[in-house]
Amino acid sequence: xxxxxxxxxxxxxxxxxxxxxxxxxxxxxxxxxxxxxxxxxxxxxxxxxxxxxxxxxxxxxxxxxxxxxxxxxxxxxxxxxxxxxxxxxxxxxxxxxxxxxxxxxxxxxxxxxxxxxxxxxxxxxxxxxxxxxxxxxxxxxxxxxxxxxxxxxxxxxxxxxxxxxxxxxxxx
Amino acid sequence: xxxxxxxxxxxxxxxxxxxxxxxxxxxxxxxxxxxxxxxxxxxxxxxxxxxxxxxxxxxxxxxxxxxxxxxxxxxxxxxxxxxxxxxxxxxxxxxxxxxxxxxxxxxxxxxxxxxxxxxxxxxxxxxx
Numbered sequence: 256x257x258x259x260x261x262x263x264x265x266x267x268x269x270x271x272x273x274x275x276x277x278x279x280x281x282x283x284x285x286x287x288x289x290x291x292x293x294x295x296x297x298x299x300x301x302x303x304x305x306x307x308x309x310x311x312x313x314x315x316x317x318x319x320x321x322x323x324x325x326x327x328x329x330x331x332x333x334x335x336x337x338x339x340x341x342x343x344x345x346x347x348x349x350x351x352x353x354x355x356x357x358x359x360x361x362x363x364x365x366x367x368x369x370x371x372x373x374x375x376x377x378x379x380x381x382x383x384x385x386x387x388x389x390x391x392x393x394x395x396x397x398x399x400x401x402x403x404x405x406x407x408x409x410x411x412x413x414x415x416x417x418x419x420x421x422x423x424x425x426x427x
Numbered sequence: 428x429x430x431x432x433x434x435x436x437x438x439x440x441x442x443x444x445x446x447x448x449x450x451x452x453x454x455x456x457x458x459x460x461x462x463x464x465x466x467x468x469x470x471x472x473x474x475x476x477x478x479x480x481x482x483x484x485x486x487x488x489x490x491x492x493x494x495x496x497x498x499x500x501x502x503x504x505x506x507x508x509x510x511x512x513x514x515x516x517x518x519x520x521x522x523x524x525x526x527x528x529x530x531x532x533x534x535x536x537x538x539x540x541x542x543x544x545x546x547x548x549x550x551x552x553x554x555x
Contacts, residue, residue: 299448306506307506308448308505308506308534309448310448312446313446313447313448314446314447314448315448315505316447316448316449316450316503316504316505317504317505319447324478334446334447337447338446338447
């Protein structure tokens, strides 16, 4: 289990720190946009505006209705998919910004954006798809790269590194 | 194994809709006075609340022939705001070049009567 967690959170780091910094900028901006705006508008977070009347982790009433209109399996389990999509944006966006469990957050966001593009925005012109496509590209890169140097995963993965066993010379 | 049970329980809870915002019944009566308009027919309203938005006309009726067309619509909703305009002949929008009309909903059951004159942005809104 520890090995799996280590595999998931250990980031791919670039040879130069400023390359990691450059990758971290769109990750942070997209994550914050998702959690503060796109996610919090439809999912109850501590920073969701009061006038939306959303309790913590509660999805807006209209979102399952939208999801049900996609048809197929989405019409069978609209609440589940709506909740997962909203959670991915609101909580996944926060994790992405912090660089915490970056690959899991990226995977959730990637799935959500694919659904948004193909089930909701498709046919409405490229302009309407741009936000979802932007989030999709960022999540795809970070699914592979992880957080890079500028994220909490980098610090956690250092903690999880197997300690070196030092054998006293006297025992050799 | 416990984790699997927890995961399944969470999924079931989500499927049952335990985490969806509560909605309330909103009943809205729309009244529009068409007495100052010529060639009246197929009076209704179009707005951002239809699917697709602004493309579908919700028709109003004038059974007593007094020139005031009205219709009552009900829907479960939370809070929010709708934008709309009245139309004549199914597709002739009122208030050309002016802002859309808007109606806000509070987070409680509501019965609203919206009364206006065609092509006059003023409106009287009563809530119960």
